[in-house]
Amino acid sequence: MEKRNVDVAIIGTGTAGMVAYKAARAHTDRIAVIEGGEYGTTCARVGCMPSKLLIAAAEAAHDMKAAELFGVHAGDIRIDGRAVMERVRRERDRFVSFVLESVESFPEQHRVSGYARFIDPHTLRVDDNLEIEAERIVIATGSRPSVPDFLRAAGDRLIVNDDVFNFDDLPSSVAVFGPGLIGLELGQALSRLGVRVHMFGVSGDLGPVKDAGIRDYALKTFRQEFRLDPDAKVSKVERTDDGVAVTYEDPERGTVTDTFDYLLAATGRRPNIDKLDIQNADIELDERGVPRFNPYTMQCSARHIFIAGDVNAELPLLHEATDEGRIAGNNAGAGHEPRVGLRRTPLSVVFTSPQIATVGMSIDEVDERCRGCFEVGEVSFEGQGRSRVIGKNQGILRVYGEQGSGLLMGAEMFGPAAEHIGHLLAWAVQKRMTVSEVLEMPFYHPVIEEGVRTALRDLNHKLNIEPEMVDRCLECGPGA
Template structure:
């Protein structure tokens, strides 16, 4: 027998965006359904941000020990206890997930529904096998899942995704990583530093989110000093074998070689969980990927009563963006038919490799398009940057972009130490629409890595068609502050 319910707002998915939407909608109505078809606990807590940073933290500890000789500190070598590494990763991961579960369990039980949701019509949902929910408004926040190209499936049971890694009881001897995106770079470098033999395969030449060609080359050279990374690999064959997975490819010398690895990690992006919703029954306009067309400021799908937030909309798959989108979508669903544009922050993303990667504001291609070519670029290499040399992390490049005439700071890309902190400073400046000269009026302490930002901004200010002449370098430290 089919059970039927009616609510004002139904939210599909209880991840970061879904919980944000629920909290926002609840300010306007208590007639709610929060529907989850899989596990409670966000992607970030279970298989994303937090467990990956735990693995990276272990890798950083190992790398710091290896490099202690630089400072005259003799350690006698590094021993990796794989089971201990993974035990801490799982324990701390479970702790973070526990906080999310507590939050969900704090929602009224009458609002919580378990089961896979599918559209029967624009206002009707089938949840599981025997429950039908009619909703005046709907928020789609079903997240995403790993995308696995078909040819990788030849690895059979040796094929893993990031979700699987955090369940390992021990570290393997070797892993082939396909996809030098955010996930592949973070996990691949961490595994390499923890003693795992890693080789990374890419397609099309991309390195993480980097768009600036000079920074991409700097990153490629740096990563290849640690493990082989070909961003445009010629992979000939993947074959499952009793002792692992054999990969045949063309190496840097043009020779066809075969290497065997314990596992093949598919870090080939994520795909939105839209395909199992019977979205065709929602009467929405879909793009060529099958995702509803929506307004990024209201999250509304066309002129409908349906909103879409978080990774499922396939725009900005980042936790802080999912939280913002959930809040905007939930508010609009709760107060519908009044729909308001929500506040969208300046883009900011960070990749927790070493050196770190960060992108702020507009990419160099977007600046070129928006400024119609009327922009300048300033840069700094961290090889000579004072504080970076002191701590032995003097590799990387920062490039900053400004508009001729207005002098506005437009964006930046970097592959450098402390990029997670530098990125925040520059994102705040971009959101405040600061000029480059105004940014140079801000205080910079000495000696800090952020002095490299000042050097890059000085270079940019000199190249812009406006702005006063300023001193080029810190006399005490040389190029880069």
């Protein structure tokens, strides 16, 4: 058994692990980064980038079909599924190659191939041939799709998002289970590319949306394109000679059995913690078996162990994994009392059409923080000038402000250009601007952002601003 001693051991080379390695290496060269699977981040291989490639193809097809609105007639539209998927894979592989180049640039003596597990709080065994004793450890093992047992009856026709991007051709039909971020993006994209899609949920939730008004609007809009039941009553899933048979209750037709080529399980992700023998690390775990940690230092209850990225099951987003990896890597590398790192205003975007964006606090969080003393401003994009000009006039934006201070607390949006508007609002929330201060910013004409101004004006009109309250809240933060 080979043995090695290092200052820092990092388990995993996804986004969080790669960033943690680079941050830790600024402090020490006695470091090991351990990877049991393929190099390459979730984002590049099976997440952000390949999904956006599929969505881009779907948007191109949809825009051609929608061109008649402008008096433009494109004729017969033919979708070449093989060509669509060939581009997705080709460009996906290109993005992955950049990640591989980055990891392979790490010095060879720092890279360890194999699966790590804890022997004791400071010792990792990699496969059965190496033991690494580390002063400090960063867990950055990521996550994987989580599939409920009852869906496994679909057999070889059960797929997860990872599998979609390896299709040689587009299927004719897919049952999507899970109308979360992944399910909505892939489900709508497949539908727009000519695949028959039926989406099933179990809790009534729709993506990251918490605002009931936006949820209802989005649900109605998506249903214009594909079948979507966010609170479905599914009684049976069965592999048949024709594919996957799904039996469910239909409000109008009663018990219905429908058959699909594939069943896509977009039912969430689970942290890759279960094969680490985490019980030997002597750290406190939550009810899910995930280490408890300080989100500002990424430190676990054992002070020499840190956790970053999807594995902590908190904010499974690339930009959050980057921040967490940097904080964890800096603290592990430095070896001194951990320092608080920058955590940014929450921002999430779903690349459906219309897009979904959530910024800052949700409406429930604002209600809890402000004890009901808040107001909501709203705008509909159905009549918004620029949105009507370009034929993308579906959606609403709702912004939340605190009574007394006038602080902008958060927002939710389902509408055009939400990926851009979400950034503008997140910057304003992070700078702790009041609604009136945001309204002092420039707004060009005619642009979609004018809708933001309309919503903020609506909110500002409803707020009662007390100057002394503004001073106090700017010192103490939102909800003070």
